Amino acid sequence: MYDYTLLERLLFRFPSFDHQKMKSELDRKTILITGASSGIGQAFAFLLADTTAHLILVARRESDMNAMKSEIEKGSATVTVFPADLRIEEERNGLLAYLHQLPDGLDVLVSNAGISINRPIIESFDRYHDFTRTMAINYFAPVQLMLSLIPLLEKKNGQIVNVSTINVLLHPFPHWAAYQASKAAFDTWFRSAGPELTIKNISTTTLYLPLVKTPMIKPTLAYKHSPAMSPVHVAELIGHALYTKRTVYKPWWLFLGQVTSLVFRRPIDWMVPALLKRKERDSRNG
Template sequence: MSTYNLLEHLLFPSIFLNKQKLDRELEGKTVLITGASSGIGEQLAYMLAEIKVHLILVARRVDKLVAMKNAIEMKAAQISVFPADLRNEQEMEGLLAFLHQLPDGLDIVISNAGHSIRRSIHQSLDRYHDFTRTMAINYFAPVQLLLSTLPLIEKKQGHIINISTVNTLLLPMPHWAAYQASKAAFDTWFRSAAPELNMNGVFTTSIYLPLVRTPMILPTAAYQKLPAMSPQHVARIICNSIYTKRKTYKPWWLIVGQLGSLLFRRCLEFSIPRRLRKRGKRQ
């Protein structure tokens, strides 16, 4: 967070983290983190490494998971790594079997794995797989994971934290159809399921993030100069949410974007196609 410029400091103010409360909340518990080998998941794992907690890290990159295990197991946390592509049915079933055999159950699930694609509709005409793969990892995988592990989480009166995006709460933008549709699908599923989960003693948290400076945004050159939150900052937000049990986290300025999406929707729907046409002519 020390690398923030002035605008980023204003957009992403620091969040207080009570380490004593976090330690008390997590001591002796089991935490599953998906998408753990880079970005937000990686920083969160390292942030929890000094706590006596059992971390289960899931990601596709075996080498990175092994390196993280070697670094973290020398600290207070117990660590298990499970290499898996959650879009692969066999690998998902292997993970679920592993989780159901845990001797101490499962207390917290942090659903962080995801995939982003920025591509126009006309560039996607022969790329139907863009939509199936984003739905597979951003929607179907977390639904399958939670449906299977919910009895374990309910038994421990646990906590589910969904790492979402501010885009799900704003007017959909062009070039992001695959990504926004898949993220909105799980956000809606999770918010719909939350009252039932809460009724049975399970805490639920939705964290709506702006642009985060992770490897996922590197393919989009336009994002390199835009304000972005650091993954370390997001990890602190998640840690704060673990002991406060907050229902949602949203950037303070999101309300402005939501009001703009509501009040100026017709204007935006008229002006955005014109901008796209002008951009197309310049190219």
């Protein structure tokens, strides 16, 4: 179904998905999807085409979302396109103003928008903006949205789905400082807020994902032949979360990485610089 290799089928074993249960759960609900114009957000929006949900698609690429709207509304769902660059506070404020005037309120927030940067620190000395823009979309944007939308979600016994990464649960990797710090910041915020949201009858779910075959990973050549999840598969995990209220999804093998990160932290701290030095030396000699 997902055009997986044998290895990918082994790595990405998750609970089976029941489309009818998802449809019954989401019919007539209002669902906000950030990062909706491609990848996971796009796949999830198309998954809901045969529901009677009202989908609010948010991303920068308005033309792409308008094309999605035309296709999705051939089914029974209705779509509102709201173009916004969530890195910019003024545009986040505009989105929130629109959401607060919705006559039917808001039932679900799928927090999917994000950015990834793979760049060594020594190449970042004059690129402070890499860190500010990464924090803006991966941390400040979802925090501001949720602080404003929690009262709306509370009225509807709503749900928040946070699309995260396995990196926040593992030993940090070189060259990913901006990305990992921003994703870890929001993961900590969301886990801290979770119990408070629960007593407000707001369900929370976090998907800790490995590589996913989205446009975001294309600039990293090392990922070209790496095992990666299908966005459609991730969309179904989101759908599964919405009818089961499951709080966490992560690959079955992630615990091995977590144990390794904890038990072998000192050897890793010693080995990684050695590997970086060797790579730098080979690059100079090559």
